[in-house]
Amino acid sequence: MTEPILETRGLTKRFGALVASDGVSIDLRPGEIHAVIGPNGAGKSTLIGQICGTVIPDEGSVHFQGHDVTDETVAARAGRGLGRTFQVSALAMEDTVLQNTLLGALSASSSPWRLWRSVLNDRDLVARADAALGRVGLSDRRATRCADLSHGQRRQLEVAVALTLSPRAFVMDEPMAGLGAEGSKALTAFLDGLRDKAPILLVEHDMDAVFALADRISVLAEGRILATGTVAEIRADPEVRTAYLGEDA
Numbered sequence: 001m002t003e004p005i006l007e008t009r010g011l012t013k014r015f016g017a018l019v020a021s022d023g024v025s026i027d028l029r030p031g032e033i034h035a036v037i038g039p040n041g042a043g044k045s046t047l048i049g050q051i052c053g054t055v056i057p058d059e060g061s062v063h064f065q066g067h068d069v070t071d072e073t074v075a076a077r078a079g080r081g082l083g084r085t086f087q088v089s090a091l092a093m094e095d096t097v098l099q100n101t102l103l104g105a106l107s108a109s110s111s112p113w114r115l116w117r118s119v120l121n122d123r124d125l126v127a128r129a130d131a132a133l134g135r136v137g138l139s140d141r142r143a144t145r146c147a148d149l150s151h152g153q154r155r156q157l158e159v160a161v162a163l164t165l166s167p168r169a170f171v172m173d174e175p176m177a178g179l180g181a182e183g184s185k186a187l188t189a190f191l192d193g194l195r196d197k198a199p200i201l202l203v204e205h206d207m208d209a210v211f212a213l214a215d216r217i218s219v220l221a222e223g224r225i226l227a228t229g230t231v232a233e234i235r236a237d238p239e240v241r242t243a244y245l246g247e248d249a
């Protein structure tokens, strides 16, 4: 079996008496989209937080490309190539598409603290930002203010910002949130093509997108992994149907 790029082993996180993650072991393999689904409060965000470094687990470990990164900072994990997109946009709305992407490229460069003027004149950085914008299909929007983009384009821009870090894996927190049917369809097609560049751990409520994209699905409920399997296996799992999908799944 292919070695996973990302793996959690027995992650446990308690908030007082509440066990938000209860021994969660999950992995992400090269070339795949692994979706994590589950009802509100199941522990999806807590899991992502522990993988990316914003939440410190009480027990268990996180491994990225063979390294135990459990005690590493968010920045150190990002520096190793763990790319993240957020549930709530982290973009600078008044800045242009290019400027937002340059900020990503800059944070990955050896001298992140510089004046805008020198950044805008740095051909390597601009080339890196432009390449990322090209990959997500936003080249013709590079001078557009982020505030003037559609919701779906902002999601694509977030991926472009993450791409400037040359990610080896993505962790995405509800990228379809707030998109209409058309936007979801477009982003689904886009993510479909991204998995070969870097595999994606995808937390998502939009089941159409999950069923269209996922190579594997893990179902979380009350902090535990209820089941992991292919789309067909998960749809057929009686426990999952009762707990989450409903009888029409």
Ligand SMILES: Nc1ncnc2c1ncn2[C@@H]1O[C@H](COP(=O)(O)OP(=O)(O)OP(=O)(O)O)[C@@H](O)[C@H]1O
Binding pocket: 015, 018, 020, 038, 039, 040, 041, 042, 043, 044, 045, 046, 047
């Ligand atoms: N910082 C915190 N302090 C206390 N309780 C928390 C904290 N963060 C999360 N929780 C609780 O842990 C449980 C899991 O929350 P989490 O946000 O991980 O679930 P989720 O599956 O991401 O939910 P949603 O789909 O609504 O985003 C919930 O009961 C939540 O109230």
